Each structure stands twice: as structure tokens, then as C-alpha cells.
Amino acid sequence: MSFSRRLFIASTSGAAAGIALPFHVFAQGAPIKLGSVLDNSGNLDAYGKPMVLATTMAAEEINAAGGLLGRKIQVVQYDTQSDIALYTKYAQQLARDDKVDVVHGGITSASREAIRQTFRRANILYFYNVLYEGGVCDRNCFVTGTTPAQAVEPIVEISQKQWGKKVYVLAADYNYGQITAKWVAHYVKQRGGSVLQTDFFPLDVADFGSTIAKIQAAAPDSVCAALVGGAHLSFFRQWAASGMNKKIPLYSTTFGVGNEHLALSPAEGDGILIAGNYSQEETTPANKDFLARWGKRFGDTKIVHEIAVSQYQGIKLWAEAVKKAGSLDRDKLMKVLESGIGVDGPAGLVKMDPATHHASLDIKVMEVKGQKLTIKQAFKQRPPSDTAASCNLAKNPNENKQFEVTI
Amino acid sequence: MDYAAVVFLEILYMIAFLALTSAGLAVVFGMMRVINLAHGEFVMIGGYVTIFANRAGIDIWFAMLVLAPLVVGAIGLVVERLVIRHLYGRMIDTMLATWGLSLLMVGLVTLIFGNTAVSVTAPIQSYQAGAYQMGGYNLFIIAIAILVMLVLWLILRYTRVGLIARGAMQSADVASALGYNPQKIYMWTFTAGAALSGLAGGVLAPLTGLLPSSGSLYIAKSFITVITGGAAIISGTLASSMIFGTINQIVSFGSTPVIGEIAMLALAIVLLRLMPQGITGRFFKNST
Numbered sequence: 001m002s003f004s005r006r007l008f009i010a011s012t013s014g015a016a017a018g019i020a021l022p023f024h025v026f027a028q029g030a031p032i033k034l035g036s037v038l039d040n041s042g043n044l045d046a047y048g049k050p051m052v053l054a055t056t057m058a059a060e061e062i063n064a065a066g067g068l069l070g071r072k073i074q075v076v077q078y079d080t081q082s083d084i085a086l087y088t089k090y091a092q093q094l095a096r097d098d099k100v101d102v103v104h105g106g107i108t109s110a111s112r113e114a115i116r117q118t119f120r121r122a123n124i125l126y127f128y129n130v131l132y133e134g135g136v137c138d139r140n141c142f143v144t145g146t147t148p149a150q151a152v153e154p155i156v157e158i159s160q161k162q163w164g165k166k167v168y169v170l171a172a173d174y175n176y177g178q179i180t181a182k183w184v185a186h187y188v189k190q191r192g193g194s195v196l197q198t199d200f201f202p203l204d205v206a207d208f209g210s211t212i213a214k215i216q217a218a219a220p221d222s223v224c225a226a227l228v229g230g231a232h233l234s235f236f237r238q239w240a241a242s243g244m245n246k247k248i249p250l251y252s253t254t255f256g257v258g259n260e261h262l263a264l265s266p267a268e269g270d271g272i273l274i275a276g277n278y279s280q281e282e283t284t285p286a287n288k289d290f291l292a293r294w295g296k297r298f299g300d301t302k303i304v305h306e307i308a309v310s311q312y313q314g315i316k317l318w319a320e321a322v323k324k325a326g327s328l329d330r331d332k333l334m335k336v337l338e339s340g341i342g343v344d345g346p347a348g349l350v351k352m353d354p355a356t357h358h359a360s361l362d363i364k365v366m367e368v369k370g371q372k373l374t375i376k377q378a379f380k381q382r383p384p385s386d387t388a389a390s391c392n393l394a395k396n397p398n399e400n401k402q403f404e405v406t407i
Numbered sequence: 408m409d410y411a412a413v414v415f416l417e418i419l420y421m422i423a424f425l426a427l428t429s430a431g432l433a434v435v436f437g438m439m440r441v442i443n444l445a446h447g448e449f450v451m452i453g454g455y456v457t458i459f460a461n462r463a464g465i466d467i468w469f470a471m472l473v474l475a476p477l478v479v480g481a482i483g484l485v486v487e488r489l490v491i492r493h494l495y496g497r498m499i500d501t502m503l504a505t506w507g508l509s510l511l512m513v514g515l516v517t518l519i520f521g522n523t524a525v526s527v528t529a530p531i532q533s534y535q536a537g538a539y540q541m542g543g544y545n546l547f548i549i550a551i552a553i554l555v556m557l558v559l560w561l562i563l564r565y566t567r568v569g570l571i572a573r574g575a576m577q578s579a580d581v582a583s584a585l586g587y588n589p590q591k592i593y594m595w596t597f598t599a600g601a602a603l604s605g606l607a608g609g610v611l612a613p614l615t616g617l618l619p620s621s622g623s624l625y626i627a628k629s630f631i632t633v634i635t636g637g638a639a640i641i642s643g644t645l646a647s648s649m650i651f652g653t654i655n656q657i658v659s660f661g662s663t664p665v666i667g668e669i670a671m672l673a674l675a676i677v678l679l680r681l682m683p684q685g686i687t688g689r690f691f692k693n694s695t
């Protein structure tokens with residue numbers, strides 16, 4: 001019998017492959033796919049870049065601790081380039097081609113609404129880990145960022161006590177800004193104050209000269225800024241350049257989330273008041289440890305901001321639920337997530353509220369000082385009461401809408 | 408009263424903004440009939456040069472007033488030699504070529520500096536105007552715009568270079584017959600236009616956050632300014648800057664900046680319908 005060299009190689013390599021393949025599958029299992037769509041470039045990349053790193057870090061930490069259900073996590077990440085059209089495209093891709101097991105992503109509220117229904121239809125659990133205007137009522141969607149009742153109400157309260165009752169509101173011109181401005185007006189009026197005027201700005205507006213003059217003409221006691229993105233950063237710069245930052249106090253629902261305090265000089269940013277879930281200045285061991293790990297993995301810890309931490313906490317919360325459920329099955333996971341489950345993150349306890357699928361969070365009121373967010377006051381575990389007022393998924397599990405405040 | 412002064416200053420600022428960002432385009436379009444769709448990117452690169460030169464420790468005034476026009480002028484020179492000179496008299500082809508160029512420049516800047524907003528603090532303090540606080544840097548922009556227009560006018564009107572340039576613009580053949588090389592004139596005109604765009608980008612950099620895609624913010628406004636202005640470089644640009652700047656700001660003060668922009672664009676459509684050759688096609692016909 002002739003046994004050529006070529007035949008020998010072909011047969012043995014085939015056999016080797018035959019042995020190797022099932023071994024690989026049994027030992028590790030196919031990885032669990034975690035989908036993510038975030039703006040890693042463009043106008044919104046100050047938000048997205050750290051979130052992408054946080055996603056990587058959370059997945060690596062879970063894998064280093066042995067993975068989930070004996071399987072590794074594989075992150076499937078798409079850069080949406082601050083382009084809303086790419087969100088729908090990549091969401092379809094995640095749902096149909098990649099067939100991911102869970103999605104953590106979306107930054108602006110416009111992007112969330114662009115992709116939420118896709119994942120609901122595809123029965124893929126969707127986590128939105130960003131502060132927003134509240135009210136999303138969808139059993140397939142879980143939110144770990146703050147809502148107006150959690151972060152806007154305390155800051156309105158404090159600013160009104162400190163500075164006075166007349167407010168001038170500037171907001172980004174899309175669903176986040178529109179609805180947040182309504183909530184600001186709601187909380188201001190509740191406390192006997194008044195909103196002198198509300199101006200909306202598309203995300204690419206970068207010239208605020210006429211607005212700053214109009215604010216001065218209206219002479220409010222304080223200015224509330226719900227501005228979003230790199231172009232809107234110009235407002236804070238022009239506000240300081242006109243010297244108004246020394247005259248009329250300013251508070252913001254978004255400042256710091258895109259590390260605006262690092263882009264502005266201390267003289268430009270000092271004194272701005274904000275409220276949110278996270279500050280790097282937090283002295284808890286959990287935060288110090290988190291920052292140390294981040295520094296070791298990526299180097300620069302300066303860029304860590306609230307929604308990067310939210311993304312990290314959202315993934316950890318999901319991982320905890322998978323462990324408890326012992327399965328990736330959507331219904332089983334949903335049951336665990338609706339059992340009052342919580343995780344301790346760098347920003348404190350994140351506890352999922354079963355009725356609204358929003359999280360109870362620790363809130364800090366902060367002041368910008370020397371390019372840092374110094375904590376002035378802390379509130380433990382504020383519930384998402386705005387959303388809870390109209391949304392009850394335990395009672396109406398098929399609800400699929402976003403409630404808004406009426407004023 | 409104070410408020411009226413503030414509104415007036417904001418109007419002046421918007422006129423200066425339009426005149427500055429359009430000057431480079433007006434020179435190139437007015438003298439060479441070349442529609443440069445990469446104009447916005449020239450402005451954007453001027454801004455990047457200023458910001459990154461400043462970060463590297465170079466004085467900001469030097470960076471914006473000298474370095475930005477020099478660097479962008481040099482880029483313009485290269486672009487003219489490599490691309491534009493092969494396409495004179497072919498308007499559609501130049502538009503396509505410069506559009507491609509603009510995409511290329513956005514890509515290159517993204518590669519080099521990253522797709523992240525960069526900015527620099529304005530080097531002039533604010534001042535008090537009656538009961539109002541105003542950004543002092545806006546006054547500087549107004550002054551620069553006046554200066555640029557004045558210098559441009561003096562050069563075109565009273566110098567030999569200006570005479571030759573205007574001659575070549577009216578009839579390239581006659582200028583050629585008199586011994587001036589139109590190719591060379593066009594080359595320096597394009598370079599000067601690019602340098603003006605770079606200067607605009609440099610001095611405007613401290614007012615906004617800058618992205619590689621920021622060119623699109625400038626291009627639309629400068630185009631309607633130049634086209635509405637018509638063929639005369641200085642009087643055309645000034646006339647349309649004044650009309651658009653005033654409308655934009657008055658409507659902005661009355662409502663919001665968004666409606667201000669819409670009013671400006673709507674007015675441009677009306678003006679071009681009434682005067683297809685631009686303002687200087689109808690009035691001030693013999694001006695520069």
C-alpha cells in the first residue's frame with residue numbers, strides 16, 4: 001500500500017481537528033455574547049470613550065473570576081460615531097447576525113429610543129446605563145442611570161434655597177432636553193419658584209452670544225443647563241468669557257458627565273453645581289479600589305465619569321442576575337432582576353426596582369472646584385419616583401412607552 | 408439702552424464672523440470662479456493649528472495670527488499645484504475634486520488629532536457694558552474682520568499686485584498678453600484665499616469646541632454669504648455679511664438661535680431669487 005506524505009498529513013490533521021474541536025467546546029463552552037453600541041468617536045465621544053473602556057473592564061473582571069455559568073464573556077462592540085443612523089444599523093446587526101445574549105448600550109435618549117424596540121422584538125435584554133429624563137416603561141429594558149426625581153429634584157431644591165426662585169433654563173433640543181426641562185419646571189414650581197424662559201439648542205449649536213445677553217436681560221437668580229455634547233461645551237466657555245460665571249450661579253443636570261470640568265480651566269468651571277450618582281472624589285474603599293484597577297488596566301483615571309461607572313455597574317448587576325438565575329434564559333433572568341436584586345458598585349448600591357425596572361441609587365450634590373467634582377451633600381438610595389408614579393410593570397407587564405411629566 | 412448696545416454688538420460680531428469666514432472663499436470664488444468645497448476644512452485646520460501650537464507652548468496670538476494662516480496657506484499652495492490647476496474652467500470637476508479633498512482632510516485630521524472636541528481659552532477678559540457683562544474676545548474678532556477687509560481692499564485697489572490680480576480676473580487672456588502668467592496669479596490667489604481661511608479658523612478657535620467635522624459649520628454660512636454677495640469680493644462680502652448678520656441676530660434675540668439660522672437661510676433664497684447674480688451683480692457693479 002502506498003502512503004504518500006500528502007495523504008498522511010491530510011489524514012492526521014483531520015484527526016487532530018476532530019479531537020480538538022469537541023475538547024474546546026466542552027472545556028469552555030461558546031462564549032456569552034455581550035453586545036454594546038456606544039459613541040466611541042464624534043461629538044459625543046467624551047461620553048462614549050470611557051464607557052467603552054468600562055465595558056471592557058467589567059467583562060475582563062468577570063472572565064478573570066471564572067466567567068459566568070462556566071463560560072467566558074465576549075464583548076461585541078460597535079462604534080456608532082455619534083451618528084444616530086448607525087445605532088439602528090448596529091442594533092439590527094447585534095440582534096440578527098451576532099445574536100448576542102444581552103445588550104448594554106446607547107448614550108443619548110434619542111439613541112436609546114432608536115434601538116430599544118429592536119431588542120424588545122428580538123427578546124434580547126437591554127440595559128441602558130445612562131442618566132436620562134425618566135419614564136421609560138418597558139419590561140425588556142433595565143435602567144441603571146439616574147432620573148430627574150433622583151438627581152434633578154435635589155439640585156433644584158438646593159439651588160432654590162441657596163440662590164432664589166427665578167430660573168432660566170437652557171436645554172439640548174431633543175427628547176432628553178425637552179423632557180428634562182419639563183421636570184425642572186415641575187420641581188421649580190413645586191417649590192414656589194418660576195422659570196423665566198426655556199431655550200432649546202440643537203446639538204451642533206456652538207454660538208451662545210445672543211443667549212448670554214438674553215439671560216442677563218432676564219436677570220434670573222440662577223441658570224439651569226441641560227446641555228449635551230462637545231459643541232454645547234462652548235456655552236460654559238462663553239459664559240465664563242463674558243464674566244457671567246461670577247455674577248449668576250449656574251447648575252447643570254449633565255455637566256461633569258462628559259468630563260466637561262476637565263475641558264474647562266478651573267477659572268471657567270469653578271462654582272458650577274451638579275447632582276449625580278458618582279464623583280471620583282468619593283472616598284469609599286469600593287471607589288478607590290475601582291479607580292486603582294482602572295489605572296492599572298488603562299492608565300488614565302481622570303476620564304472616569306458617572307456613566308462609565310453606570311455602565312460598569314449595569315454589567316455587574318446583569319452578571320449577578322445571571323449567576324443567581326443559573327441561566328441566560330430571558331424569563332428566568334427577568335424574574336431574578338425583579339426580585340429586588342442589587343450590587344455594590346463604585347458609586348454605591350445599585351438596587352433594581354421591580355415595578356419600574358429603574359434602579360435606586362445614591363445621589364451626591366457636587367460643586368466643580370479646581371477641575372474636580374467635590375461632594376457637598378449625599379443622599380442614600382433615592383428611588384426613581386418620577387417613573388414609579390406612572391409605570392408599574394408588575395401590574396402591566398406589556399406596557400411599552402415612555403411617560404412624560406405634564407405641567 | 409444697554410440692552411440695545413448689547414444687541415448691536417452681537418450683530419456686529421455676527422457680521423464680522425460671516426465676513427471673516429467668507430473672505431477666503433470670496434477671494435478664490437470672486438477672482439478665479441473656483442468653487443472650493445474644502446473651504447470649511449481650511450478654516451477647521453486653522454483652528455487645529457492654533458490650538459495645538461498653543462498646547463505646544465507657542466504664544467496664542469502668534470499661533471492664530473501668524474502660524475494658522477501660514478500653515479493653511481502652504482496647504483492651499485500644495486492643493487492648487489496638485490489638484491486645482493488641472494481643473495481651471497471646469498466648475499463641476501473642481502467642485503467634485505474639492506469635495507473629495509474636504510473628506511480627505513476630515514479623515515486626515517481625525518487620524519492625527521482624534522475625533523474629540525478640542526478647545527482653548529479666550530485670551531481676552533470680559534468687560535462691563537452698562538448693566539451687562541460681555542466677552543471681550545468678540546471685540547477682537549470685530550477688529551480683525553475690519554482689518555482684514557481694509558487690508559484686502561487697499562491691496563486690490565492701490566497696489567500693483569492688486570491691479571494685476573484684478574486684471575487677470577477680468578480677462579486672463581489680456582493679462583497673459585501683457586506678459587503676466589495667469590497660472591502664477593491663480594496659484595498665489597488660491598494660496599492667499601487659503602491663508603485667509605486659516606486666519607479665520609485661528610481667531611475663531613477660542614470661541615467654540617473644535618472637531619474634525621467642524622468645517623461643515625462654516626461652509627454653509629460662508630457659501631450663502633459669498634454667493635449672495637456676488638462677484639465683487641469686498642463690497643459683495645460686506646453687503647451680504649451685513650444683511651445676514653443683522654437678520655440672524657435680530658431674529659435670534661427675538662426667538663432662538665435656531666430660528667435665527669432659519670431666517671438667514673430663508674432670506675438667502677429670497678435674495679437669490681430676486682438677484683441671481685448676487686447683490687453686487689445688481690448694485691455696486693464696478694466695486695471691488
